[in-house]
Amino acid sequence: MDKGYEKERFESLSIKRSVVKKFRKYSKSISKSNSMTLLLMVEFFERNELSPEDDLKPGLMETENRIKKRINAVIAIIKNIEKNQTKPTLAMLQSLFMNVEPKPKILIEKSFEELERERINKEFKLKLQERNEFQFKKDNRDLNNGEKTPN
Template identity: 60%
Template sequence: MDKGYEKERFESISIKTSVVKKFRQFSRQISKSQSMTLLLMLEFFEDNGISPGENLGPKMQTLEELIKKRINGVIAILRDIEKSQTKPTVAMMESLFKEAEPKKKPLILEKNAAGKKEKIRFRETESTRFTTEGRAKR
């Protein structure tokens, strides 16, 4: 007996013989009574919001395989972009920045022997002057 439906009475409906045979075979395949099979089918259609006349398209397994293939394709494209575009561009940018770095110029030591305390000033030949504390004036 079907659990929860023991006290309900049976009703009859008229179904064509070929459909009844197919339905009974399906009921045996899923190991349910005919009433429970029909109830499961109705609940499935209601829960998923589909009608029996709609085509669900390819099976889930084929969809999963298709999605995996496309994801692998996207990964391959991204790796190719990384190898052919990103890494060479980064290497070129690094080489440009290495060449563009200003060369360190030697500091010239200058002494003022004007009578007062000896002050030592550091200066670069072309750019920034430094004070006695060693900080650049801006």
């Protein structure tokens, strides 16, 4: 029996046989009595301010398209944030807290003459530096020896 409607009397409606068969089949599929199924259907249409003749598909498709566009916009915003804020910040933090390996030097092929010239330049600079240091020490000694110390 239907809860809340136990004391009410039944009324009859004249409905076409094919419609009654279809309605009873639907009523059984949702596990309600015929009266409760019809009541739920009427309340649904009243609550949603719909008419049984209304076509819901165009409205639903428009809503679906609007939702998809908004979702795509949100995805674009998230990607932009990730690209311009999150990844650079992560890279900076990683470089601060982790040992960053130096980039390997690029090997350039040089001729024997270039290598020999570089070696000679290095040797020359080394000898020049040694000569300057020697001269500096000698000048310091000469200055210190030339001074008279008071007794």
